[in-house]
Amino acid sequence: MVNVILLGPPGAGKGTQAKRLVDERGMVQLSTGDMLREARTSGTAMGRRVAEVMDRGELVTDDIVIGLIAEKLAQGAKGGFIFDGFPRTLPQADALGDLLEKMDQGLDAVIEMQVDDAALVARVSGRYTCGQCGEVYHDQTRPTKVDGVCDACGSHDLRRRADDNADALRTRLMEYYKKTSPLIGYYYAKGQLAPVDGLAEIDAVGAAIAKILDKS
Numbered sequence: 541m542v543n544v545i546l547l548g549p550p551g552a553g554k555g556t557q558a559k560r561l562v563d564e565r566g567m568v569q570l571s572t573g574d575m576l577r578e579a580r581t582s583g584t585a586m587g588r589r590v591a592e593v594m595d596r597g598e599l600v601t602d603d604i605v606i607g608l609i610a611e612k613l614a615q616g617a618k619g620g621f622i623f624d625g626f627p628r629t630l631p632q633a634d635a636l637g638d639l640l641e642k643m644d645q646g647l648d649a650v651i652e653m654q655v656d657d658a659a660l661v662a663r664v665s666g667r668y669t670c671g672q673c674g675e676v677y678h679d680q681t682r683p684t685k686v687d688g689v690c691d692a693c694g695s696h697d698l699r700r701r702a703d704d705n706a707d708a709l710r711t712r713l714m715e716y717y718k719k720t721s722p723l724i725g726y727y728y729a730k731g732q733l734a735p736v737d738g739l740a741e742i743d744a745v746g747a748a749i750a751k752i753l754d755k756s
């Protein structure tokens with residue numbers, strides 16, 4: 541069993557690689573972005589506040605996301621957890637360490653997915669996902685085999701995200717550099733950081749991650 545963090549800016553490929561690890565290793569993907577997108581459709585006052593913050597491209601408060609993760613961790617995972625988009629701040633990283641310690645577990649690797657800003661803009665602006673199973677596609681690099689139909693589950697519910705626009709992306713990148721990138725030093729100091737070239741093709745990135753996890 542391994543627990544791994546996928547760390548990287550918006551569009552780095554975290555969700556794409558997390559899905560592969562779920563399929564190939566039976567791990568459990570914990571995406572705070574997906575959890576928050578679910579929360580925003582709840583119709584509650586909290587859901588509406590979350591939606592406004594996400595649409596601007598800003599980070600949701602630490603207490604909300606830590607609460608979501610704590611709930612999921614309590615459910616356990618035989619193959620291990622993939623933390624996708626969490627932690628994103630130093631307080632979130634400390635909270636994750638404490639939660640895992642209480643479960644007598646730890647982190648096996650923190651994969652830093654390195655991608656430059658120009659590629660991120662191209663990736664995010666071409667992205668669409670399946671609203672039913674969460675499979676991730678791209679207009680140019682990974683289109684569905686049949687137009688408008690999800691390859692993985694056959695659904696016609698293909699969606700684009702409200703925060704995948706130029707203004708929100710600028711804010712998301714700024715939030716990443718200001719609040720999330722300090723985690724690179726945090727995990728480097730703990731000897732857990734493993735960088736991968738996120739500009740490589742999807743299969744090559746997957747192979748690089750597999751190599752790191754097999755050594756953990």
Ligand code: AP5
Pocket residue numbers: 548549550551552553554555556557572573574576593594595597598599600601602605624625626627628632663664666667668676677678679681682703712738739740741742745
């Ligand atoms: P979240 O949903 O986590 O979004 P994100 O971090 O901005 O990351 P993305 O989902 O945009 O990108 P990704 O790295 O998963 O890339 P993907 O695989 O899709 O968060 C959204 C919002 O929720 C945040 O802005 C914030 O408001 C809130 N939030 C979430 N977590 C939070 C937290 N912990 N604390 C506070 N707030 C939080 O790939 C992108 C595209 O590129 C796809 O089309 C894909 O097909 C393509 N692609 C992927 N890999 C490759 C490759 N190697 N080569 C070519 N194309 C590729």
